[in-house]
Amino acid sequence: MISVTDDIIIRAVARILIPFIQVYALYVIMHGHHSPGGGFQGGVILGASFILYLITHGLEDAKERMSELKAGLLSSFGLLIYSGIGLLCIIEGSNYLDYGGLSTILKVIPAQARSLGILGIEIGVGITVMAVMYSVFFDISTGGILPEDEEDLGEGR
């Protein structure tokens, strides 16, 4: 189990760095369509900030900020945004994920609707990747067994 580190340098650096990492991740997600990056890369950076918090501040604090349940819900929520935008395009009469059809809902020209549609898709992908990265790291670092479960399992594991 990962406990809080007793080195003040690591804790202070992580506390200062984590907000900047998250703002940078949002920049990478938002600028995905005209610079390197996009939903996946931004999601990985966003997940890395949570992993940095887990490493430096321990499992107990990290579980209060982002529990496994929250990570699971967020990963499903990102997928819902992705497929929801895709299905909205079908409802508007174009193909799946053909964002030009969104122009009637958003009341803009089709070119602008395409730009906004791909932005929504990337936000959904970013949320999903962040949650899955965090939950994979969480599961690997605890071995799938949380500290409160260990009393139930006893010595026999």
Add this chain to the structure above:
Amino acid sequence: MSNFFLLFGMGLFALVFLCLYRAVFGPGVLNRIAAISAIGTKTLVILLIMGFIYNRVEMFVDISMVYALLNFIGTITAAKYLEMKGEL
């Protein structure tokens, strides 16, 4: 000016191999972690130099910042792993 960047990048490229020697044969885990961290730093400088050579620095700055970030987190994670295993 492009020639200068090219030569500088090639020099750093040669230095990466010296660090790689330390990462492969280095005695102990700590030497290896330090060598890999140094390789990551050199790689991000090489990425920036590539940006200057191709005249697209604004693209390569983004990539090199991500590289620096993940290098930092990777080093801390490896150190934490060793601390948990009690090798330090």
